[in-house]
Amino acid sequence: MKVILLKEVKGKGGEGDVIDVARGFANNYLLPQGFAVLATKGNLKQLEERRKNIAKREEVRIADANALKAALEGEKLTIAAKVGDEGVLFGSITATMIADAIKAAKDIEIDRRRIDIPTAIKTVGEHTALISLYREIRAEITVDVIDQSAPVVEEAPAEEPAAEEAAEEAVEEAAAEEAAEATEAE
Numbered sequence: 001m002k003v004i005l006l007k008e009v010k011g012k013g014g015e016g017d018v019i020d021v022a023r024g025f026a027n028n029y030l031l032p033q034g035f036a037v038l039a040t041k042g043n044l045k046q047l048e049e050r051r052k053n054i055a056k057r058e059e060v061r062i063a064d065a066n067a068l069k070a071a072l073e074g075e076k077l078t079i080a081a082k083v084g085d086e087g088v089l090f091g092s093i094t095a096t097m098i099a100d101a102i103k104a105a106k107d108i109e110i111d112r113r114r115i116d117i118p119t120a121i122k123t124v125g126e127h128t129a130l131i132s133l134y135r136e137i138r139a140e141i142t143v144d145v146i147d148q149s150a151p152v153v154e155e156a157p158a159e160e161p162a163a164e165e166a167a168e169e170a171v172e173e174a175a176a177e178e179a180a181e182a183t184e185a186e
Helices: 023-033 041-072 095-106 159-185
Strands: 002-005 018-020 036-038 076-081 088-093 121-123 125-134 137-147
Touching (some): 002 023, 002 041, 023 036, 076 088, 076 095, 121 137
């Protein structure tokens, strides 16, 4: 069955493409979802009139995808996760976690379904993920997985121990005053 795609369908084609698909796929998915219309003489004539507009939109989409690729390509994201013995994660790093990390780091919305993780990320270290931006345009990013419970070494100011001692002394004095008041009340 020949149909004209109105939107991009992964693995089938883009807007304006005339493709041949199985009747069930067209009747049960493409047509009801609004992804395609039947390739009738009238629809094909309308398609020819719309070709210029479709080409302009395609150019804009490709330019946007290339700009997004330039912003993301080679990016290194750090994701903290719970780690067990020998650097093995409790669970794994998912495409949703990577999309959230991109949103936090670059303020760019990426659909989790566009993120491809070649091998499951279940260990600490650096891993690679691919992001499908538009048709054949892909960006490769590095995901660095770290232990979220790893101790963070911070230098404490020299005044803090003195402040802690002063706080302890104040607590002891307050306790002594309360004890004195309790003995006076008796």
